[in-house]
Amino acid sequence: MALLLKRRFQPTQFKSFLSSSMNVNIKTILSIIGKSDDVIVRHFSLGANTEVNASILYLDGLVDTPNINFMLSQAMLFPDDEQHSWSKVTTFFEKSGDVVVHKTLDETIEALLKGLTLVFIDKYVSVLSVDMVQTNDRQVDIPSSENIIRGPKQAFVENIFINMSLIRRRIKDQHLRFEPFTFGERTQTKVFVTYITDVIDPAVLTELKTRLNRIDTDAIHTGADLEELIQDAYLTPFPTVYATERPDVVTNHLLDGRIVLIVDGVPFPLVVPAPFVQFIHSAEDYTQRSDIGSLVRLLRFACVFIALLTPSLYVAVTTFHQELIPFNLMVSLAAQSEGTPFPTLAEVLIMEVIFEIIREASIRMPLPAGQALSIVGALVIGTAIVEAGIISSSVVIVVALTAISSFVFPTYAIGIPLRICRFIVLIFASQLGLLGIFLFLMLLLLHLCNLKSFGVPYLEGLSPFIQKEQSDSLIRLPKWLQNYRPRFVPKNRSIRQNTPKPSKRL
Structure with missing residues (x-):
């Protein structure tokens, strides 16, 4: 049964492009993905006085239509004496977006389903995909579930690249990494594993990658789907993976040696490891003075x-x-x-x-x-x-x-x-x-x-009682006393700062 399930979720491999006929290639793709109203095929010619035919294939609603119309209008200006040079053709279409050359059918269909525009040139076996994806994303707005009085008023959105930029704006470090993964045979959901290389515990990163690599599923729709597939225990009501919509909270966790998983289409990145005290802490604790933040945290x-x-x-x-x-x-x-x-x-x-x-x-x-x-x-x-x-x-x-x-x-x-x-x-x-x-x-x-x-x-920071762990557990000590990262960070990476106590000079 396990073998059957494993086979069930293996991506389908198609035959390579063996035909140099543009029409044959287009018909093959349409026979695989099916004909529907959003599958658009448009024919044009390269140059004004040539017989070199070309076609584009794209999914309406996923592409920038004005950009495609402009590209087709520019195709008439292609020099007639250069239409048979593949490198010249590739360079020409790079003016409209990033271009990737595909030689197999599975790569071509995957690019089409991601919203890229396919360009077919008659008598050529390879196919170009031009990145003219239309983005209708929600703009960065204030958090809806983690409001604070004093502090940043930004929240993550559904666009994974905007979320990456929100993190990079706060952490300008050469050791920051965004490692890509793709999950779901049918959804092809992109996930970035984010961490700082000289801060994290390599054992935790290895364990996380091991759990991610054994995922074999049809679809990943939300962060909760991914959370259930990587969490430690499922027979417990207590969460062991932390989700937040605040970029400032995510950057603080990254600097503490934790790992963040950013899921495409989900405005709530996941943070691991996630002990119990992490769910009681609030971003408000760090935007107030330490004594006020500690009292509010004790009340919590x-x-x-x-x-x-x-x-x-x-x-x-x-x-x-x-x-x-x-x-x-x-x-x-x-x-x-x-x-x-x-x-x-x-x-x-x-x-x-x-x-x-x-x-x-x-x-x-x-x-x-x-x-x-x-x-x-x-x-x-x-x-x-x-x-x-x-x-x-x-x-x-x-x-x-x-x-x-x-x-x-x-x-x-x-x-x-x-x-x-x-x-x-x-x-x-x-x-x-x-x-x-x-x-x-x-x-x-x-x-x-x-x-x-x-x-x-799970009770890290509460039990066992370790003195240096209490700087940011039940209470929050002043910033100049928080010299060490959490205990799970290796000792050679545990020092956060060496700022001395503020002194009076006047």
Whole structure:
């Protein structure tokens, strides 16, 4: 079966051009790709007074039509005494774009499907492809998912070459590399593996290339497709590959010795290795002073526990450990719960499900309607469900605090596993109380300690405790104290800077 699958995804090899007849070659290509309205064939002659016929073949919508019309008009000016010189013909068409000579059918069809224009000259076996691809790309705009107050306001786009330029503008280093790969038998998706040669760990780069080289698939549409094919573990809700749309974040990771995968057509490059703390850090941490950035980062880490444990702590304490609740608060909670038809666990689960529905609906709907739905839905449903006596107001407060805390994280991917784990820990708390919560946290910690991202422990920077790793982990020390790159970078490449402490001279 493995052999059959391997054969299934091998590219089809066609026969070489053996015919010198232009019409035969064109008919052969049309018989392979099929005839459709966007396949255009146009005939012309080289020179004004010659009988040397030529044709072009292209896919309408992928090429720059005005540029093609200009090229055909210039063909009449080709000198009559030079039409039989192949080098002169090639030089002539180089005025319209980059020219590549193809001698096999598979190369020719591949060039056509990429949007290049094929030029056939009668009585010549070879075919020219001229790069006149039309680009209708989205312009560089502000980030839509990683907004910051102070800092760059640029985001990646779908054009892979624009994304490369955004990185090169920030890293003007001769050691910066963009290594090309192509994946997908049918989509032929281009991916650039980006790294800085004198900073990365060669073992991590070798491991990444090994995983990329064993990919054998029909199509790669998004970065998520590639992520699933190269990630370390699939039986975990926690992401081990980091995706961002900010060029400044990508350049910081490159300078820290990480590797970036830029996928054509995807505005979210992938970063590896990706430990847990990386998903909690924000670009805002580096655009503020270190003390302010550290306080906000600590608040973000605290929200991890609030978003994960608040509903389960409420269920555990009100169900099993009422003695931990102050008397006045206990009286208030009892008064609110009086008359509600469901136990505490059911109330929390109902409200959690309602908030998850509102969250998903607000994301999928158009932007103005989604914002109105999230606000009105939360207010109306929350107020109505309490007044109807179905859910106590304290449960609404707990679930609302949990939902707000889950929006604090700068990366959407890290909020999803916390939402999943929140429902699991609720079951533990409803059965064993605080003991169940501690049991779940031990299991979760064991799971996280067992995870790796391209050989790097998932809790790198948190456990084990290494002093020099704490300069940019839970807190962010001033820039002049961040002298070392992460621990997974080889020792001979680990020094980032040697800037001394600022001194007072006045």
